[in-house]
Amino acid sequence: MTAIHYTVEAADLHAHLFRVTLTVPEPQATQTVSLPVWIPGSYMVREFAKNLQKLTAKQGRRSIALIQQDKCTWVMSCKRDQALVLSYEVYAFDPSVRTAWLDSQRGFFNGTSLCLRVHGQEHAPHQLLLPAVKGQATWQAATGLTPVKTDKKGFGLYQAVNYDELVDCPVELGEFWSGQFSACGIAHRFVVAGALPSFDGDRLLADAQKICEAEIRFWHGQGTQAGSKAPHQSYLFMLNAVHDGYGGLEHVNSTALICNRADLPRLVHKQGRPFASDGYTTLLGLISHEYFHTWNVKQLRPDALASYDYTQENYTPLLWFFEGFTSYYDDLLLRRAGLIDDATYLKLLGQAINQVQQTPGRHVQTVAQASFDAWVKYYRQDENTLNATVSYYTKGSLVALCLDLSLRKEGHTLDGVMRGLWKRCKAGPMREQDLLDELHALTGRSWQAEIQAWVHSTHDLPLRELLSSQGIDIKSEAGSLAQRLGLRVNENSGHVHVKSVLRHSAAEAAGLAAGDEWLGLDVGNKGQGGSWRLNKLDELSALLGQERQFIALVARDKRLLRLPMKMPEESSTWKLATAEGRQSGWPAA
Structure with a gap:
């Protein structure tokens, strides 16, 4: 033809x-x-x-x-x-x-x-x-x-x-800058646009090589022939470094990435060591995520996407698996590649847990529903998104965590399930039943109850129990003031603008709404504590002192509103740490 x-x-x-x-x-x-x-x-x-x-x-x-x-x-x-x-x-x-x-x-x-x-x-x-x-x-x-x-x-x-x-x-x-490396015998190229002259390209290549080798061996074994079994014969990373941006999109043998220019590794040295920001760890996680998609979604793909219809939406309830499980493994494989330590990994995992725990929408929408509704909800976020939906990326990653830790209690791992699904479905589309069948084949029992509870209901996941079983201590830390009030705000040039008001929060009870500008507050009985301008949300505690009740002064559509408000009890977040004397090999292996 x-x-x-x-x-x-x-x-x-x-x-x-x-x-x-x-x-x-x-x-x-x-x-x-x-x-x-x-x-x-x-x-x-x-x-x-x-x-x-x-x-x-x-x-x-x-x-x-x-x-x-x-x-x-x-x-x-x-x-x-x-x-x-x-x-x-x-x-x-x-x-x-x-x-x-x-x-x-x-x-x-x-x-x-x-x-x-x-x-x-x-x-x-x-x-x-x-x-x-x-x-x-x-x-x-x-x-x-x-x-x-x-x-x-x-x-x-x-x-x-x-x-x-x-x-x-x-x-x-x-x-653009261009560099190359080989991972398990497969040629890889990295091109970077927009980097500063201090950009440390050699470090980026070395770290990307570790990620790629870890993921090739994850899917195809530790042997020297692992690369020959991979679905790609070459791979291209295209990274655009900008002042403010983040994201990536997977492709069959390449990926397009965006990162903050400041997050790239730099040749500048501090105390004799190459310098890289915390944002560099985030960038490595993005690289790991998109590269993992080479297998999980580009080859092993949901049945609804076996053949693309470019004219309309292509619905699938399985994004919690294809995006969520990829999100679980992106940081986990950074740990296994030696690019982060246990403490950093547990910090990242704790952030994911807190993100879901602070989303009221987790009690409204299942993660399977969130997958199906991605077309109109996840990619069209507004002020009510946190109240109405849950991220299939983040909660999906926690479903993977629960599966992995549950399997480990029975002497198995999620790694084995993923490799089993690769063998079972790489030549054709994957359904949820394939995951259930692979879990049964590996363990000899049904996992229908777990998948039903974790994927198809709005119940909270059994994270505390499962993490404790792997020797992870879970401590509570005081949450932010925004979390305590149930707010998401933008703070620019001394102005506090409300982005979102969380369901059943103190902010919602007071009548705050998205789009409000929080100008200040009256403190004390009948304003006897004084009226104060609010330039940053964190100033609120100092302005209130011992007071629990106050009047929020708010501008909405050019109108000035006085909203009675009560400061709620302290909120808390999770902090994960390795318990002393822990015997588990997770997450390092």
Whole structure:
């Protein structure tokens, strides 16, 4: 079958426009094309067609009429023996990993944002031509696509086996740092855009290598042949370092990442040691998370995503497994790779537990429901999100923790379940029943009751009991003032703005609402303690002294409100620590 061909040019850097030329050598008599409305791995309809403009079609010198059927679909009547050529522009000014970006410093795109799908020919070979960018002699190109004929800078012709692979290999353009390493015999490349001159690339490569080797061996064993069993023969990390940003999106043999520039490891030394911020640990966790997806969701995938429908939502109740279990293993494998110690790991785990414990929505929505509703809830968060839903990432990771610690009490591990599922389902889609079957095969008993209680109910998880069984001490620490009041706030330039009010909280009882500006307070009986301006929420304790009741002075829609409020009892958070004389091998092994 003749290949579908795309030429993608960085046409106008200042106008942020890519120009795409799509050639269909053998069109159908009635040929339909469409642009995806979502990108796999990010479960929200994003309407990429809103950025497409100047779409034209020709066969030879003859213009072909384009009939638009809906927001992202066009139909043409064609001669079948003549190539169809479509031309269009795409506006690219979204700095996220999900769409496309183009300016004078950098270019980036996912195929779902730029490449029209040729209906009926999705399984044909697809080619992508990346011409060198005019006026940008120092720019390079990087992508996970297979090169056919490219120059030293990466510009030229690439190929994909089908449309799915084409749009699953994003492209990075610009003047970026590049480094390479081998993990279990597999070639890996890291490209970093936007780094400071002090960026320690060697350390990033060394740490990423440890992560990749730990994960390859997790899935395929400790032997020297582990790499030959992996589903990818090469891998590309694309990291965009910015002033303020964080995120990642997995792909078949690559990942696109964003981090704070300050979180990169630096060559600056403190006390004779290479310096890296706490944010660097977060970045390593992101790298670990997206790389783990190479197996868990890109190969081992939910049955609902066995074949992508790019025209609408693809619902699955299993994101608690594919995202949640990946979230459990991302930091756990950092520990096993020796990149963090037990104390750091338990601190990160404690943060995840506290995040769920401080979410009233955990008693409203099950984690399976949260997975199904990702399209309209998780990716469309608002002031009520914490009250109405729970994160399938975070609670899903705690479901994995509960399974792992329960299995360890019986002489097994979740590692064995994951590897068993890889063997059972890697050639086909996975269902919840497959997890239950693998648990039964490993332990000889049913786990239906646990999955029902932890995944399909809103009951709290048995974390305290299970952590204690592994020699983990659980202590209570005083929570923040925001947690005590049941608030989430933004504090900027001396102003306190309410983002969210948590259900059944003191703030809700007083009548505070999202969008309020908390200006100050009257303290004491009838204001005898004085009226005070509030510039930061943490000032509240000092202003109140021994008083428990006060009047919150609030601005809402230009109106000034006086809201009687009572300071609640102290709240607490969990702090995890290793008990003395602990015998368990978890989490290190």
